[in-house]
Amino acid sequence: MTTQFGDLLRHWREARKLSQLDLGLNANVSARHISFLETGRARPSRGMVLNLGGVLDVPRGSRNALLHAAGFAPNYRTRAMDEAEMGPITAALGWMLDRHMPYPAMVLDRRWTIVRANTMATMMLGQMGLSVDANLVEALMDETGLPALIENWQEVAHHLVHRLRAEAAHLGGDAWLGEMADKLAGRIDTAVPGPGVGSEAVIPTRYRLGEVTLSFFSTISQFSTAEDIALADWKIEHLFPADEATRDIVVALARDMSRNPMA
Template identity: 75%
Template sequence: MTIQFGGLLKEWRQTRKLSQLDLGLSANVSARHISFLETGRARPSRTMVLNLGSVLELPRGSRNAMLHAAGFAPSYRARGLEEADMAPISAALEWMLERHMPYPAMVLDRHWKIMRANRTACMMLAQMGLAVDANLIEAMLDETGLPSIIENWQEVAQHLALRLRAESTHVGGDVYLDEIAARLSDQVGDAAPGPSSGSQAIVPTRYRLGEVTFSFFSTMSQFSTAEDIALADWRIEHLFPADERTREMLVALSTGKR
């Protein structure tokens, strides 16, 4: 077990681009002890595994894998939102989604599956042929779907591919995210967004729905102290109007005016 743990520890240390000395200093142990852990010459305590997982900023599922490899029971589990101790979380999600009206907001999981959405987001998704439980990034691979609706698809897709690779790197590699990023790059080219993008403070996404175009930028929120495996990967995406015309149309939709 300790040899398997050592291999995982070394892999994550290299992923985070840390030397044994760097990791030892951050974890308050010697570089020699890190070396012994990686080679299996030393057996970690449960506290040490959790300490290293925290220093390496491992996803909760990967911390469980490290604990298992070291011979310990997992510390983290995935709960359903219907469970009693998740009631405050469910209420917080609803509060954020509803308070963001009339602008769209959605809850996404690690692989961009839509878990929840407010009314405006649901209306927009319906216009795109999507709904809650759909996967946004897979929808972007369908050339007759989102790519045909997003007016500035080329630059949006290039930014998205970079973002997916960054998200994959953060969790130590995610085959699914890497595959989607590669397929997006195949569609639009692997070059980074051009220098013209630098003239803008932010790159909006422009959705053409029927006769009108909505222009949005977005922010992401996460639960900063989540111990639940699934919840730690969830993000709340808040879309904001990138121009006055979009804001006016959203307000009109919310009030029933045209």
Template identity: 50%
Template sequence: MVDRFGDVLREWRQLRRMSQMDLGLSAGVSPRHISFLESGRALPSRGMVLRLCDELEVPGGARNRWLTSAGLAPAYHSRNGDAPEMAPLTQAVDWMLSRHAPYPAMAVDRHWRLKTMNRPARAMFAATGLGAGDGLIDALLDNPALAAALENRDEVERLSLTRLRTELAHFGRDPVLEQAVARLAERVARQPGAADAPMPAVIPARYRLGEAVLSFFTTITQFGATGDIAMSELRIEMFFPADDATRQMVEALWGNATPGN
């Protein structure tokens, strides 16, 4: 079923909690014109579609849906990673992952599927069987080895749910993320006192590795200027020690992992 442009516009306007008046003023058109676009009484130009996408902060992949629903050609594409024009981007990913050693780092797509990991991350997750193509949300919910390794699994699940909901609001309608949110929310709702749990300044994940416990917090990096859909949605997650004991253990375990990936 082909989307109708007016329905797509209304969906995103409501997602961003903007009235027709608000959107019209920010986009430099009349609220009446926004109303006509939503009802189908007016059709947008390509420039108008992209201007509204800018005002509603619609990500690149979703903009294709806007354009095709208006009967226009898509503007964004997912290229083969081996394409020559992709080399600077893939090299940047490899550089960030390898230079982050001896600390773990990984790249995941918009659905939290693992794309690649550096050597410390592969070593840390070796016992779980996680590898390229595996979904981190599925692993968090269904992988018994990961469950056993995570000492604060409940806390990690709550944090992951918050992050997933934020990403779903950014990407808009996405059945995969919606299903992940529903499954994780059901788990979190069964945690005793989850709603009253305070949020500390640093929320580490504590991984058991043999007799040691490694405590990490993470940062997330993404590309700020690319017209490729897959690369614009790629997330590079870097792990940092949350305490001195973890830092010393990591440097002892994987200090020789630099600079290779």
């Protein structure tokens, strides 16, 4: 056996900032055994690979890579949303998106491509020149597009850089997310101070759409026990009004859309 598994194991251990002793304690094995696995002196069982992958919170697709490197068949797959097994998942996503109306909500994949969105989010995206299947990170890189519609862009960009880097780190160093974070960081005006630490309970994003400004903060949900590769990385982002004016506007918009569904 080559040391490829050991190299991957070391990569994830270091990405999670754990010593061999820390990993051994969390996985209920000795630090010596972890060392032997990393140097190729010991061969892991399938159960050990899955145990270590779980302890290190390795994404499902990367756990398959660990299994492959150790000589085992993959344990996780990506399912089509129209498979019978995914019926309850599809229903849950629809419920979360629909029940969040009149406020916007959308589902994003690991690289911020919009998988689906509710009616209010779809309307707002259309006003921004975007649609379902658009990539929000790429849209955020177009300085004449989405950033131009965000009134507090510099403030928001600081948070976006941190979020992209945190997500890249969680995925074991996703090169694309890291590259996008670096590009975005390079566009931040260093003369403009970032958000004050603790100065606000939450930093809203203020979108300028036509003659109105809509201010939202968001929450993110994920499937806590997802074993499907793609589903484990999906994020459901719910936007909430950050002020009464925004709430009144979106409530009125939703009322108009319900009266004129084809408008």
